[in-house]
Amino acid sequence: MAWDTDSFPAHQIRMFVGDGRALEAPDQSYDILFSNSVIEHVGTWEDQQAFADEARRVRKDLWIQTPAYECRIEPHYVGFYIHRFPKKWQKALIRWITLRGWIHRPTQAQVDDEVNSIRLLTREEVATLFPDCEILTERMLGLIPKSYIAFRKARD
CATH class of the missing domain: 3.40.50.150 (Vaccinia Virus protein VP39)
Structure with missing residues (x-):
């Protein structure tokens, strides 16, 4: 807006x-x-x-x-220590071990874009x-x- x-x-x-x-x-x-x-x-x-x-x-x-x-x-995914993992692991885990992944169910492409941009x-x-x-x-x-x-x- x-x-x-x-x-x-x-x-x-x-x-x-x-x-x-x-x-x-x-x-x-x-x-x-x-x-x-x-x-x-x-x-x-x-x-x-x-x-x-x-x-x-x-x-x-x-x-x-x-x-x-x-x-x-x-803070972007509401997950414990997820940002300390290598990006490859973050991309694999965000959908399964973070609050954002559980609630919003982002596609793998969305997860990949977010991980690469933060x-x-x-x-x-x-x-x-x-x-x-x-x-x-x-x-x-x-x-x-x-x-x-x-x-x-x-x-x-």
């Missing part, structure tokens, strides 16, 4: 569709960049680096959240991608890392 700018003209929100790895925007052109659970879907480590570089380039402040690789539960990040990787940001850890039950947030408040 797209944002309907005509219905909310006072908000002055512009929406555009583009590739987060190569944004068509000048440097520092936005006051804030907000991304919730996107960077793990952009592809390879190199794609994630490009996404992070673009986010840091076009923003003044940013908030980028991503699920934690270290979490015991993989790359969860460790805390160290998030810190590497966002060296000028504070890295916050959201925890489950107060103990287990659930997600990481790269946060930056620009100094004006």
Whole structure:
């Protein structure tokens, strides 16, 4: 669902569709960049680096959240430790040992596409991608890392 700018003209929100790895925007052109659970879907480590570089380039402040690789539960499939298996095993097991597999019964092609399109990040990787940001850890039950947030408040 797209944002309907005509219905909310006072908000002055512009929406555009583009590739987060190569944004068509000048440097520092936005006051804030907000991304919730996107960077793990952009592809390879190199794609994630490009996404992070673009986010840091076009923003003044940013908030980028991503699920934690270290979490015991993989959030896309709701399965214990499934993301720690080799991709070949994930593709074979997701339909049979995860909540998503039991409820939604994805086809093997859907499972293959999802497994190939998700790359969860460790805390160290998030810190590497966002060296000028504070890295916050959201925890489950107060103990287990659930997600990481790269946060930056620009100094004006």
